[in-house]
Amino acid sequence: MQEGTLVLFTDRATQRLDLVRALDEVVPCHVRDAASVLPAGDCVGFVADIDLLQPAQLRGLRALIAEAPQLPRLFLMRSMGERSLSTARSLGASLCLPFDTAADTVAEAMRVHLTNPFPGMVRVPAPERGRPLVIARAADEAGAVLAGLLDSARQTGRVDSRLVDHGLDPILGAVGEAGLGAWLDTVRAYDDATYQHCLLVAGVAATFAIELGFSRRDREHLVRAALVHDVGKARIPLAILNKAGPLDADERATMSTHAALGHEILVEAGGFDASILSVVRHHHEMLDGSGYPDKLTGAAIPDIVRLITICDIYAALVERRPYRAPMPAPEALRILRGMEGKLDMALVRSFEHAVSKDVR
Ligand SMILES: [Fe+2]
Numbered sequence: 001m002q003e004g005t006l007v008l009f010t011d012r013a014t015q016r017l018d019l020v021r022a023l024d025e026v027v028p029c030h031v032r033d034a035a036s037v038l039p040a041g042d043c044v045g046f047v048a049d050i051d052l053l054q055p056a057q058l059r060g061l062r063a064l065i066a067e068a069p070q071l072p073r074l075f076l077m078r079s080m081g082e083r084s085l086s087t088a089r090s091l092g093a094s095l096c097l098p099f100d101t102a103a104d105t106v107a108e109a110m111r112v113h114l115t116n117p118f119p120g121m122v123r124v125p126a127p128e129r130g131r132p133l134v135i136a137r138a139a140d141e142a143g144a145v146l147a148g149l150l151d152s153a154r155q156t157g158r159v160d161s162r163l164v165d166h167g168l169d170p171i172l173g174a175v176g177e178a179g180l181g182a183w184l185d186t187v188r189a190y191d192d193a194t195y196q197h198c199l200l201v202a203g204v205a206a207t208f209a210i211e212l213g214f215s216r217r218d219r220e221h222l223v224r225a226a227l228v229h230d231v232g233k234a235r236i237p238l239a240i241l242n243k244a245g246p247l248d249a250d251e252r253a254t255m256s257t258h259a260a261l262g263h264e265i266l267v268e269a270g271g272f273d274a275s276i277l278s279v280v281r282h283h284h285e286m287l288d289g290s291g292y293p294d295k296l297t298g299a300a301i302p303d304i305v306r307l308i309t310i311c312d313i314y315a316a317l318v319e320r321r322p323y324r325a326p327m328p329a330p331e332a333l334r335i336l337r338g339m340e341g342k343l344d345m346a347l348v349r350s351f352e353h354a355v356s357k358d359v360r
């Protein structure tokens with residue numbers, strides 16, 4: 001038997017007695033849930049058996065990781081969807097197995113991992129080291145909301161408008177407290193391109209809304225619009241969304257269908273008001289009629305759409321992609337200023353004022 005203790009972090013302890021027994025054969029196992037304390041002393045690793053899309057559980061797991069950031073961690077996944085896996089990777093998962101993996105197999109995997117880390121597994125450093133915990137937690141909560149939104153749109157075609165609202169406070173609170181620069185640094189750690197992009201747009205929109213002096217209700221509304229603006233990407237193949245290089249013409253054509261698809265998804269879902277629906281369908285329209293899908297011009301494009309379009313373009317420029325580094329803020333702002341005729345320049349000037357305060 002190994003020296004030390006192992007923590008099983010689970011929300012279904014009574015159903016996993018078989019797992020506790022099997023792990024106990026390898027290392028003495030302590031069961032922990034979001035409310036209990038870490039056992040004293042010599043923890044050598046842990047198994048996370050929670051729903052990564054549940055913010056409260058994710059908070060508990062993150063607290064555990066913060067206490068022991070260097071330890072190997074095995075995740076039992078309720079979903080092996082791309083976004084759940086992305087969340088697990090961002091939390092430094094050493095290995096991800098389906099939740100219904102046999103207890104003996106999980107225990108054996110842990111035993112091998114403790115003695116000899118899996119060949120080929122990439123250990124991702126614990127992401128919260130060196131970044132403010134408030135931001136990390138907010139990003140996880142908002143990320144879980146976003147993952148739920150995109151996964152359910154992809155898998156069932158349905159989305160719950162009430163779910164989205166759980167992401168608003170964390171984003172507005174984190175950006176208000178720690179600033180946009182810290183938010184951008186944290187969210188860039190997410191390796192799923194859509195996930196990273198939507199969280200960036202939401203953080204940028206929150207900053208813009210705060211700077212413009214919006215009421216609380218209007219701030220929330222703008223962040224809500226930002227979080228869902230690209231929901232149509234749930235119906236775009238992941239091979240295109242996560243392509244490690246620029247898209248070719250056919251791929252761009254496929255990608256550009258996401259605006260109309262997103263509108264369709266939210267109309268079918270119900271519960272989203274007309275301005276949110278307009279943002280989702282029209283955030284790629286340009287004032288000169290050169291955008292898509294409806295080639296709207298000038299006054300036909302509402303203010304909230306103009307605001308999100310600016311946030312969207314800026315976020316796309318400063319995000320981290322596998323094939324390029326984030327563009328520095330001054331260069332991204334210069335590109336926005338160069339889009340006279342396409343973007344609302346009065347809003348671009350306000351935007352520049354808003355984001356220049358605390359981004360590099
Ligand atoms: Fe988009």
Ligand SMILES: [Fe+2]
Pocket residue numbers: 197201229230312
């Ligand atoms: Fe976008």
